[in-house]
Amino acid sequence: MDKKYELIKEGFNWPRVKALKDFTLITGEKVKKGDIGGCVVSEKCLSQEGNCWIMDNVFVEGKVSGNAVIQDYAKIYGEVSGNALVKDDTEVYGKVSGNAIVKDFAEVRENAIVTGNAVVQAYQYITFGTVTTDLLGTKDWIGALYAEFGIVPENGKITLYKRVWNTNNPNVFESVYNRKFIYEIGKEAIETDVDENVMNECTTGLHFATLEFINYYVGNSILECEIDLKDIITVQTGIVRARKCKVIRIYKGE
Structure with missing residues (x-):
């Protein structure tokens, strides 16, 4: 088998790949003999077979094979194969294959x-199970909730948590981000100023997390809240952003 690339050293960095022949990528881009690609730990990281290639400032510690293309600042610690495209500032620790696309600041976890x-895409953290579709693009919240949190809704609802500030009333709490926005035990909290763009993660709406991540947020109380699937705007970065919720109780760590 003729090799399609060799490794070259650049200073004290990891070796880069250098093309030894011309070939065409699944993206339509042309790799020319002599082109310099991304960095690898060793030759085991990029197959000499197929038209797989790594470009730009990509770093691969895992394995890239088939016709997969890795671009930009992507980091591969897992496996990417088939006709997959991984680009932008993404990280892959699990497995990506088929015709899948991983982009923006997304992560595919172990x-x-x-x-x-x-x-x-768009800051999704795929942590559980197998994803075969565009969860955000199709607003598949059942699939997205499982992929990010391992959560399965019951009767069209999920339970998540939110940090808030206490008030003098033990049943009333203030939003961390808007002290005029109130959460009250047993009642619905409704936000009318929401960003409906599913691709935007840190923007207007009510934000909720699992107990695993709730301590990353400020506030001196944790509320247990019920969210209806129809009120979800997006699921990204370990957060559910929604239009409204029902406040169930104060969570006290039981």
Whole structure:
């Protein structure tokens, strides 16, 4: 088998790949003999077979094979194969294959699989199970909730948590970000000023997290809240952003 690339050293950095022949990528881009690609730990990280290639400032510690293309600042610690495209500032620790696209600032975590015609994007953290579609683009909140949190809704609802500030009333709490916005035990909290763009993660709306991540946020109380699937705007970065919720109780760590 003729090699399609060799490794070259650049200073004290990891070796880069250098093309030894011309070939065409699944993106339509042409690799020319002599082109310099991304960095690898060793030759085991990029297959000499197929038209797989790594470009730009990509770093691969895992394995890239098939016709997969890795671009920009992506980091691969897992496996990428098939006709997959991974680009932008993404990280892959799990497996990406098929015709999947992973882009923006998304992550595919260690035990997750992204395959088929999946699109993972816009700060999605795929952590559980197998993703085969564009969860955000299709607003598949059941799929997105499982992929990010391992949560399965019951009767069209989920339970998540939110940090808030106490008030003098033990049943009333203030929003961390807007002290005029009130949460009250047993009542609905409704935000009318919301960003409906599913691709925007840190913007207007009510934000909720699992107990695993709730301590990353400020506030001196934790509320247990019920969210209806129809009120979800997006699921990204370990957060559910919604239009409204029902406040169930104060969570006290039981």
